[in-house]
Amino acid sequence: MAIADMNHFTVLSSDLERSKEFYINILGLKEGYRPPLAMPGAWLYAAGDQSILHIMAGRPMPVQAAGVIDHMAFTASDLQAVVDTLKQHNIDYELHRMKELEIWQLFCHDPDGAKVELDFSADEPEPRQ
Template sequence: MTIVGMNHFTVLTAALEDTVRFYTEVLGFETGARPPFAFPGARLYAAGAPIVHLVAVDALPAPAAGVLDHMAFSATDLRHVTSHLRRRGVPFHLGRQAGSGVWQLFLHDPNGAKIELDFDPLEPQPPEM
């Protein structure tokens, strides 16, 4: 067996509408087709692929984060993203990866799932830093 790539992440949520709104309005995902499962949820797409699967539950398990620490996405336009997050009041932490210089921006979704956005090291520093 050879792993050839990541297929998707599944996020459990007790607040489906808020979570869909976060991923679409804050991170720019698009909602898309979802199989007719017997349980509520949503599929969120990036570049035509269903990257984040949301499953609605009555209550989140404890601890909510489980054993996975975070999910990471490649992103572009660091200056726009940081301005967008500030306007929406979404807290984040921005730093540079040692050695590579990759910009790493960390934030959390409404369910507490940690998200990393990685930006090319050549992108200009946001003016707010």
């Protein structure tokens, strides 16, 4: 067996509409086809026909987290626009310039606490704070 690519992440949501607001209106993913499943949720896409993030709702949040995944990371662009949007929605973030990797790393959390990393080209100018 050889792994060829990452298929998708699934996040649990205590409020589907609030989670969709974050991932769609703040991070810029698009809602797309989702088969008719028993649980409410959404499948989100960046581009193309492969969903990259599934949101599952309609059941209580687990008391104990399953697994040990620390965060999910996305390649992104337009650092200033993302910073402006996060500020507009009062979403805290941390921004680090990783010169040796030639990227900016921005970390924030979704409405249910999942850590999200957005990676931007180091060529992007430092955003106005």
